[in-house]
Amino acid sequence: MDEYDEMFEVEDHYEEQFADELEVLAELEKKTCKPAKRQKQSTGDDISDIEHLLDDKPITLKCTGQKKEMGVVKRLFNAAESQERKVPSQHDDITPPSSPEHYEPSDAVRSTPVVLDISGFAEIPETPGRHPITDRKRTDTKITESRLIPNSYGALGLLAVPIGVLRTQEAERRHQQVVEESQRLTELLGSSVNGVSAEFENAEDEENADPEDAEGRASRLWVDRFSPRHYTELLSDDFTNRCLLKWLKLWDTVVFGRERKSRPAFSDRQTGGQKSFKPSQGNQNPNRFKSKIEMTEELLAAELDQYKRPKFKVALLSGPPGLGKTTLAHVIAKHAGYNVVEINASDDRSAEVFQKRIDTATQMKSVLGASERPNCLIIDEIDGAPAAAINILLAVLNRKDGPAGEAGAEAAKKKKKKEPLLLRPIICICNDLYVPALRPLRQQAFLLAFPQTQPSRLTQRLAEISVQHGLKADSAALMSLCEKTDNDIRSCINTLQFLHGRGLKQLDARTIQSVSVGQKDQNKGLFHLWQEIFQLPRPKRKRVGEGFEEAPGSGSGAQRFQNVLHLASSSGEYEKVSQGLYDNYLSMRVRDPNLQSTCEALDWLTFSDRLNQVILHGQNFSLMKYLPFLSVAFHFLFAHTN
Numbered sequence: 001m002d003e004y005d006e007m008f009e010v011e012d013h014y015e016e017q018f019a020d021e022l023e024v025l026a027e028l029e030k031k032t033c034k035p036a037k038r039q040k041q042s043t044g045d046d047i048s049d050i051e052h053l054l055d056d057k058p059i060t061l062k063c064t065g066q067k068k069e070m071g072v073v074k075r076l077f078n079a080a081e082s083q084e085r086k087v088p089s090q091h092d093d094i095t096p097p098s099s100p101e102h103y104e105p106s107d108a109v110r111s112t113p114v115v116l117d118i119s120g121f122a123e124i125p126e127t128p129g130r131h132p133i134t135d136r137k138r139t140d141t142k143i144t145e146s147r148l149i150p151n152s153y154g155a156l157g158l159l160a161v162p163i164g165v166l167r168t169q170e171a172e173r174r175h176q177q178v179v180e181e182s183q184r185l186t187e188l189l190g191s192s193v194n195g196v197s198a199e200f201e202n203a204e205d206e207e208n209a210d211p212e213d214a215e216g217r218a219s220r221l222w223v224d225r226f227s228p229r230h231y232t233e234l235l236s237d238d239f240t241n242r243c244l245l246k247w248l249k250l251w252d253t254v255v256f257g258r259e260r261k262s263r264p265a266f267s268d269r270q271t272g273g274q275k276s277f278k279p280s281q282g283n284q285n286p287n288r289f290k291s292k293i294e295m296t297e298e299l300l301a302a303e304l305d306q307y308k309r310p311k312f313k314v315a316l317l318s319g320p321p322g323l324g325k326t327t328l329a330h331v332i333a334k335h336a337g338y339n340v341v342e343i344n345a346s347d348d349r350s351a352e353v354f355q356k357r358i359d360t361a362t363q364m365k366s367v368l369g370a371s372e373r374p375n376c377l378i379i380d381e382i383d384g385a386p387a388a389a390i391n392i393l394l395a396v397l398n399r400k401d402g403p404a405g406e407a408g409a410e411a412a413k414k415k416k417k418k419e420p421l422l423l424r425p426i427i428c429i430c431n432d433l434y435v436p437a438l439r440p441l442r443q444q445a446f447l448l449a450f451p452q453t454q455p456s457r458l459t460q461r462l463a464e465i466s467v468q469h470g471l472k473a474d475s476a477a478l479m480s481l482c483e484k485t486d487n488d489i490r491s492c493i494n495t496l497q498f499l500h501g502r503g504l505k506q507l508d509a510r511t512i513q514s515v516s517v518g519q520k521d522q523n524k525g526l527f528h529l530w531q532e533i534f535q536l537p538r539p540k541r542k543r544v545g546e547g548f549e550e551a552p553g554s555g556s557g558a559q560r561f562q563n564v565l566h567l568a569s570s571s572g573e574y575e576k577v578s579q580g581l582y583d584n585y586l587s588m589r590v591r592d593p594n595l596q597s598t599c600e601a602l603d604w605l606t607f608s609d610r611l612n613q614v615i616l617h618g619q620n621f622s623l624m625k626y627l628p629f630l631s632v633a634f635h636f637l638f639a640h641t642n
């Protein structure tokens, strides 16, 4: 080990490795060089000698032997290097083949049977002297075919196929997949659309379907089947429909954040020539009493409150049954963009439940259904609700935001839970507006009394329905039906269905009059009853050539008798009725100088009073059937056309 090795602690076996060579060198030196020099050299390091020999500097050798020596050394030391270089040098001219664009199996592959064996192409016999291009073509076809055969790649597998071909193959496969998938989806969609349209068609052509289905459908009520879905299909009075829609639109600012368009008042528009309804007479006089229509318009034109809500937070629809009040509320609310939540006040009689349902409907968002529309609460049959429920509703209407400032904050803290402001419209529906429990609500509600449905429109609708079911009904018969039922849509349609169900194919006025359908045991309210008792109906013109019967209440005494008796029996509130008759009979105008009618009326009142006493004291309720005759007697004594 020399100094260098010692210094860097490198161990090598140089002397062992090159022992032979060193010996040769030593011998050569001994032979050719002087002994002094040789000694000097020998005392020195062997390696340093060799390094010296390998030095690039021109060396002037003192003896010719030195040239030989150099040649030997160079040969010795370059031997390893040259061996290393030899291997690549043989292949210097061979560059590794890049992946060809098109498959071209190398000649080596084709010419070597072993390689062919491995790659699975051994079946192609290799004959020397073939044309290289045609050979390639043949091989190409073979390879393409072999790809179709499973496991035909042999040991090389996919390596035998160029990447370009694989890519094309994969792209083709994916394209095929996409095409197949899209075809499948198209078929699926087509079948579902056909299914829906088939369902729709089935629903439309109910009459023409097979008898089993017809039986199921026959049980479905026509009133539900022909219930209006859109604003334009409504049969109720146009002005009422429009007023309710306008009132609902007043909520747009707070519910939908839409700014309210300021429109000229109704009276201004009328003068501007846009008459939407019949102008009332005497429009020119500013000091005259305002008509009901103008008052309603004014109410709707009033400014919004500080929270941008309409002045009246609740609309109260009132009217006799079957005129389409509930239907109108539903259709209008949907038309104005609301989700309808309906509560039946007669059902939820407990105050807590009522409160809960109101809060839920006015504060929660609708989560069912795709469209998250704001709720519009409809409280139906509110005249059947107890006073406690009405008070709860009033409390909800009158909720206020807490007073501002510190005092307000403290007040809010004191309250366990702050009750939120009402920010959703509420529509209430009732038959009798004058139920005592409704009095406080009446003062805070936007009142809309439902007028009778126009018979001409109702007749037209009934004719459409009859035609759809193959029932031939002349217009006189349908008019008669409307009159008999007081233009009650529900009652008219139900009667038609009943008659159709009994196998009737032809409907005329006589049939309508002969059947006892359409008459309902209704409670129209005390005011209506008193009006029927004291007021004679206006005589109606008879239709020429038609056996048109007169409406109940008009015409012959027997009919009037039956009508009043029916109304009084239906009301059931005999005491209240007699009280009202007693209060008003003296104010009726009668041509009776001897006050005979007054004496008879007092007799009847006495009779009624004693009858009542006997019933209550003796618990003899079978006598109650005589109580409604008081109303009939008063009708024949005092009824007047004015």
Ligand SMILES: Nc1ncnc2c1ncn2[C@@H]1O[C@H](COP(=O)(O)OP(=O)(O)OP(=O)(O)O)[C@@H](O)[C@H]1O
Binding pocket: 223, 224, 226, 227, 228, 233, 234, 235, 236, 319, 320, 321, 322, 323, 324, 325, 326, 327, 328, 430, 431, 461, 489, 490
């Ligand atoms: N324009 C219309 N065309 C056809 N049918 C209608 C129309 N309007 C209402 N109806 C039908 O008449 C029936 C009675 O309507 P609705 O229930 O709205 O009356 P209502 O005034 O609320 O009666 P009630 O006071 O008894 O609750 C409903 O079944 C409805 O489908």
Ligand SMILES: [Mg+2]
Binding pocket: 325, 326, 327, 380, 429
């Ligand atoms: Mg209703």
